[in-house]
Amino acid sequence: MWVKFVASKTPLPSIFIDRDGTIVQEPSGPALEDFVVLSERHLPVLSRALHGLQKLSHRFSFFVVSNQDGINRGQISRANYEKQNRTLKKIFKKHGIKVRYWAVCPHTPEEKCACRKPLTGMAKEIGKRFAIDWKHSFMIGDRETDIIFGTKLGMKTIQLKWNEKRYKKTKIKPWKKAPHLSAAADAILKKSCKSPF
Numbered sequence: 001m002w003v004k005f006v007a008s009k010t011p012l013p014s015i016f017i018d019r020d021g022t023i024v025q026e027p028s029g030p031a032l033e034d035f036v037v038l039s040e041r042h043l044p045v046l047s048r049a050l051h052g053l054q055k056l057s058h059r060f061s062f063f064v065v066s067n068q069d070g071i072n073r074g075q076i077s078r079a080n081y082e083k084q085n086r087t088l089k090k091i092f093k094k095h096g097i098k099v100r101y102w103a104v105c106p107h108t109p110e111e112k113c114a115c116r117k118p119l120t121g122m123a124k125e126i127g128k129r130f131a132i133d134w135k136h137s138f139m140i141g142d143r144e145t146d147i148i149f150g151t152k153l154g155m156k157t158i159q160l161k162w163n164e165k166r167y168k169k170t171k172i173k174p175w176k177k178a179p180h181l182s183a184a185a186d187a188i189l190k191k192s193c194k195s196p197f
């Protein structure tokens with residue numbers, strides 16, 4: 001199928017957002033198929049993400065970049081993953097939030113693809129469709145791979161520290177650390193009000 005994308009001309013200051021551990025709680029255990037984004041487990045993370053994205057939505061475009069190796073491992077079907085995202089899109093819409101593109105890497109590390117974070121394939125895919133102002137953009141995620149991804153692309157990075165143990169193991173330093181996406185949004189707004197970058 002031929003799909004024509006119209007790239008916007010003015011480079012967009014953007015927020016690149018990881019999904020699991022950032023918008024929703026990191027799914028765990030073997031039952032990835034049963035992961036329901038509206039379950040109580042995810043709500044504390046999701047509600048803070050909604051607050052954060054609402055605060056940023058006047059100034060930034062949003063893009064989701066998510067590693068989902070569970071798809072190619074057979075732990076979750078692509079259809080179910082898309083269904084979860086449809087639920088998230090509906091919730092976002094209700095809160096006035098629009099994510100312009102949801103990029104996903106379904107590959108396992110063994111497949112050695114070019115799109116699994118920390119590699120930047122998903123950003124390149126987005127860059128083909130939208131003009132991105134990388135210098136004035138931010139990457140928000142919970143893992144070191146998110147921070148490496150954002151740094152490679154020249155973005156400022158914010159690491160969410162849900163998991164203290166994992167966070168302590170991080171070798172590369174993010175621009176800022178934040179407890180959740182709402183606090184990350186505050187840090188971004190503070191910075192972007194103090195022009196120049």
Ligand SMILES: [Mg+2]
Pocket residue numbers: 018019020021022141142143
């Ligand atoms: Mg994550």
Ligand SMILES: [Zn+2]
Pocket residue numbers: 105106107113114115116
């Ligand atoms: Zn991939």
